[in-house]
Amino acid sequence: MDLLVLGGTQWLGRTLAAEGAARGHRVTCLARGEAGSVAAGTELVRADRSEPGAYDAVAGRDWDAVIDVTRQPGYARAAVAALGDTARHWTFISSCNVYARHDEPGADESAALLPPLASDESTPETYGEAKSAIEQAYRETLGDRFLTIRPGLIAGPGDASGRSGYWVARMARAARDGGPVLVPDILDAAAQAIHVDDLVRFTLDSAERRLTGVFNAVGDRTTFGAWLDGSRDAAAYDGDVVAIDTGWLGEQGVVEWSGPDSLPLWIADPEWNAFLDRSNAAAKREGLRVRPLGQLLAETLAWEREQGLDRDRGAGLTAAREAELLATLTA
Template structure:
C-alpha cells in the first residue's frame, strides 16, 4: 500500500510509519520535522500544517491510506478537504477523551460524544472536544472510508510522558535499594492500558483489511492492584507497599494521573472513575490482539532501564518527595 502518515516523527506516528515499512508498504511522512526524523526508508515531506499550502505536495497523489494523529481541528479540516478524495481510506487516532462521560464502567463506542470544538486550534482544556471535531470532519468527508481509533492510556517502550513506566521503574529501584514504596490506596480502582505495539498492529491491520467505524482500542479491563503486582513481578520486588488514603495524598499536594509530583494511574475525580475501564469488545471482534499485562510490564521496564530508572521523570514522585511523604506518615 501507499500510505501517507500526517506526522510520523513522534512516538505513535513514528511507530506506525516504522511498522508499515516493515510490512513492505511505501510510506510518506508529512511533518514539520521539528520533533524528530521520519523512520529510515520513509519519504519525508516537510510541511507546516498551519499553512494553506501544507498538502500541495501530496494532494495530487493517490493514497491507499492516510493516518492522522493531530489534536488540531483546523489541520484535520484542511486535510479532509485536500485528501478526502485522494485516499481509499483514512485512519484517525482519536482518544477516549471524546466521550461526554467517564463514569460508566464497561461503556463502549455507542456512548455520547462531546460536542465538536468549533475553533480550529485546541487547548489542553478542549482536547476531547477537539478530537471529537476532528472525527466529525473526517467522517463527513470520507463516510464509510473512515476509521476512528480511540485509545485510552498508551503504554510501553517510548512513553516519554513517564506515566506508563513509573510503577515498574519504581519497583525496580525498590528492588535495588529497598522499600517501602508509597502507593495510593486504590487497589480496586480500574486500570487499563494498551501496549503501543498492539495498538499499531491493530491500526495497520484494520487499514489493510478496509475496516471502517469507531473502535475503543484499549487494554483489557483490570485494576490498579493488578498493575502494581505485575510491576512488582517484572522488577523482582517483594517488599512493602505503603497504601495511603487518596484524600491525605491530595491534601499534601500530590497530583493525580501525571506530571510532576504525581502518582500515575491514580484518578481522584469520581466523574472520571471509569476512564480506564472501557469495553474493548468491538476492537477485539475487529482483530485487536493484546499481550498479557505481565509482558507489557516487563517490556516497559526493559525500556525504562535503558533510559535510566534514576532519571528525572515527566511523571511520578521524586525519591526525595516520596521519602518526605513517608516520613510525614510516620510522625
C-alpha cells in the same frame, strides 16, 4: 500500499510509520521534522500543517491509506479538503477523551460524545472536544472510507509522558535501593492500558483491509492492585508497599494521573472513575489482540532501564518527595 502518515516523527506516529515500512508499504510522513527523525525506510515531506499549501506536495496522488494522529481540528479540516477525494481509506487516531462521560464501567462506542470544538486550534483543556471535532470533520467528508480508533492510555516503550512506566520503574528502583514504596490506596480501582505496538498492529491491520467504523482500542480491564503486582513481579521486588489514603495525599499536594508530584493511574475525580474501564469487545471482534499485562510491564521496564531509572520524569514522585511523604507519615 502507498501509506501517508500525517505526522510520523513522534512516538505513536513514528511507530506507525516504522511498522508500515517493515510490512513493505511505501510510507510517506508529512511533518515539520522538528520533533525528531522519521523511521528508517520512510520518506519525510517537510510541511507545517498550520500554513496554507501544507498538503500541496502530497495532493493529487492516489493514497491507499492515510493515517492522522492530530489534535488540531484546523489541521484535519485542511487535510481532508486537500486529500479526501484521492484517499481510498482514512484512519484517525482519536481518543477515549471524546466521550462526554467517564463514570460508566464497560461503556462501549455508543456512548455520548462531547460537542465538537468549533475552533481550529485546541488546548490541553479542550483536547476531548478537539478530537470530537476532527472525527466529525472526517466522517462528514469521507463517509464509508473512514475508520476511527479511540485509544485510552497508551503504554509501553517510548512513553515520554512517564505515566505507564512509573510503577514498574519505581519497583525496580526499590529492588535496587530498598523500599518501601508509597502507593495510593486504590487497589481495587480499574486500570487499563494498551501497548503501543498492539495499537499500531490493529491500526495497520485495519487499514490494510479497509475496515471502517469506530472502535475503542483499549487494553483489557485490570485493577490498580494487579498493575502493582505485575510491576513487582517484573522488577523482582518483594519489599513493602505502603497504601496511603488518597485524601491525605491530596492534602499534601500530591496530584492524580500525570505531571510533577503525581501518582500515575490514580484518578481522584469520581466523574472519571471509569476512564480506564471501557469495552474493547468491538475491536477484539475485528482482530485487536492485546498482550498480557506481565509482558507489557516487562517490555516497558526494559525500556525504562535503557532510559535510566533515576532520570527526571514527566509523571510521578521524585525519590526525595516520596521519602518526605513517608517521613511525614511516621513522624
